[in-house]
Amino acid sequence: MHYVFDKEQLTAIEDILERDLMDLGVHSVFLIDMAGNIVASKETGPGEHDIYSLAALAAGNFGAVSTMAKLIGEEEFSLLFHRGKKESIHFSKVTSDFLLITIFGKELSLGFLRLKVAEATEKIVAILGS
Amino acid sequence: MAIINLKKGEVQAKIVYYGPGRGGKTTNLEYIYRKFHERIKTEMVTIKTHGDRTLFFDFLPIEIGKIKGFDIRIQLYTVPGQVKYDATRKLVLRGVDGIVFVADSLAVRRKENVLSLKNLADNLASYNKSLFDVPVVLQYNKRDLQEEGIPLLSVDTMERDLNTRLRAPSFGASALKGPNVVQTMKKIIVLTIDSLRRDLM
Numbered sequence: 001m002h003y004v005f006d007k008e009q010l011t012a013i014e015d016i017l018e019r020d021l022m023d024l025g026v027h028s029v030f031l032i033d034m035a036g037n038i039v040a041s042k043e044t045g046p047g048e049h050d051i052y053s054l055a056a057l058a059a060g061n062f063g064a065v066s067t068m069a070k071l072i073g074e075e076e077f078s079l080l081f082h083r084g085k086k087e088s089i090h091f092s093k094v095t096s097d098f099l100l101i102t103i104f105g106k107e108l109s110l111g112f113l114r115l116k117v118a119e120a121t122e123k124i125v126a127i128l129g130s
Numbered sequence: 131m132a133i134i135n136l137k138k139g140e141v142q143a144k145i146v147y148y149g150p151g152r153g154g155k156t157t158n159l160e161y162i163y164r165k166f167h168e169r170i171k172t173e174m175v176t177i178k179t180h181g182d183r184t185l186f187f188d189f190l191p192i193e194i195g196k197i198k199g200f201d202i203r204i205q206l207y208t209v210p211g212q213v214k215y216d217a218t219r220k221l222v223l224r225g226v227d228g229i230v231f232v233a234d235s236l237a238v239r240r241k242e243n244v245l246s247l248k249n250l251a252d253n254l255a256s257y258n259k260s261l262f263d264v265p266v267v268l269q270y271n272k273r274d275l276q277e278e279g280i281p282l283l284s285v286d287t288m289e290r291d292l293n294t295r296l297r298a299p300s301f302g303a304s305a306l307k308g309p310n311v312v313q314t315m316k317k318i319i320v321l322t323i324d325s326l327r328r329d330l331m
Contacts, residue, residue, distance in 0.1 A: 002132035002143075002227070002326060010137040035225020036189075036205060037133040037142040052191040053175045056205060060186060063221040097131070 003033065003097075010040055012127050017042045020120040021102060026113070027087065028103040031094065031124065034059055039098065049103070058101045062091050081110060092117045094124055131225035132326055140201045143322050144225055145315075148250050149232035150242035151183070151211030154271035157305035158232060159190050159208055162315060165308075166192065184210040187222045197323055204319055211246070220253045228265040228322030230314055231298075232305070233288055235272040237281040244291055265321035266298040269314045274304035 005013075013031060021029045022042050028049060030041040036059035041051055062080060069077050080091040090113060092100045100121060104113060132143040147155040156176070163174045170192055177186035188208040195202065209219040231250065233243040251261050270288045283291075285302050293300055299317050303310035 002134060004134040005136060007137040010135060033131055033133060033225060035131045035144045036207075037131070037144065037225070039133055039135070050172050052203075052205070053172055053189060056175065056187075056189045056191075056207070059224075060221060063224060064186075064218070067217060067221060 003039075005039060009127050009130065013040045013124055014042065016120050016123050016127075020116060020123070024113075024116055025107055026102050026104045028101075030055055030058070030101045032059060032099050032101060033097055034063065034099065036060065054101070058089075058091060058099065062093075062099055079114075083110075090114070090117065092121060094121050095128060098124075098128065100124070132227045132322075134200075134326070138201070139199060140203060141197075141323070141326065142203045142205060143227040143326065144205045144207065145228040145230065145318055145322060146223055146226045147206065147208040147230045147232055148219070148223075148246070149211055149271075150234055150239060150246040151213070153211055153232045153234040153239070153243075153246075154269075154305040155208040155211060155232045156184050156188050158230070158269070158271075158311055158314070159188050159206055161305055161308055161311045162192070162206065163190055165312065169193070183212060184208055185215070186210065186218055194319060198327070202319075202323060204322075206315075213245075216249065216253070219249070220256060223250075223253050224257065226254075226259075226264065227325070228267075228318045229261075230267050230269055230318050231292070232269045232271050233292055235270050235275065235282045235288065235302075237283050240283055240287075240291065243288070247292055261296060265318060265325050266296060267314055267318040267321065268293055268296070268298050268300035269305075269310070270300060270302045271305050273302040273309070274307050 017029045028043040031039040032055045036056035038055045082089045090102045094100050134141050149155050175189040179185050190206040192204045207222055209222045276282050301310040301314050305311055
């Protein structure tokens with residue numbers, strides 16, 4: 001099984017990442033699948049991060065945490081977020097197959113980011129379904 | 131679950147090296163990384179214990195060039211082989227597009243090879259996949275130990291134990307010294323891309 005993304009879908013997704021998240025001041029954002037592959041990504045500077053390794057680790061991390069949730073009787077956790085001194089990383093499930101990973105600095109509050117990620121997620125789900 | 135990006139003209143596919151603990155999965159990736167590190171722009175990611183046993187996975191992305199006009203990016207992963215890490219193995223297997231089963235040629239590891247292959251089949255089944263649907267290559271690793279007089283299973287025995295029904299391509303190899311490591315990788319890449327070819331036309 002595999003996913004095929006055409007130009008229109010990817011352009012629409014990249015627009016959402018740019019306008020809804022990067023324009024807020026997010027440093028990097030990736031839409032990835034649960035296997036660790038990258039669907040779309042935006043960064044403030046090209047080559048800012050090793051995005052392929054980040055995607056693999058993010059998918060693994062999210063998968064591990066989701067499994068832990070089930071082991072303790074939870075359907076899923078509502079928040080997966082790691083706070084750093086300068087950069088933080090937020091994970092959000094888009095559908096059962098995709099994740100949105102955002103890397104942002106101290107200038108953005110987590111609450112505001114979660115709100116914006118939820119809005120962006122809704123739009124991305126609509127595109128994925130098309 | 132391969133991703134085909136028609137905008138960038140890129141295919142990303144996931145290949146997992148599976149097998150019993152200490153069989154040579156990580157050693158395969160380490161050999162590939164050393165051999166091609168000038169072309170591989172990133173470091174190999176390894177998450178391991180203090181005792182150098184894989185704890186979560188190893189990861190190595192490789193760009194192999196163009197096929198049918200598409201840039202092909204292969205993500206190589208290994209799983210932890212120790213029996214107790216089954217939940218983790220299952221996680222790493224998610225979305226797999228091709229599998230290399232690294233079997234241990236040591237005679238004392240015969241049972242572990244069979245059990246690990248069964249474990250692979252069980253974990254694939256949890257994703258509604260079967261060993262017969264996914265591209266698979268078998269590697270009979272540690273053949274170099276024959277020269278040191280260490281009792282090894284014959285390739286015939288390993289074929290009978292592991293490949294009677296599967297009938298997958300197989301290679302005797304030495305992940306430590308190199309023979310057939312790259313050939314194994316090339317074969318699984320070809321089989322994996324082949325399985326996607328309808329969408330690449």
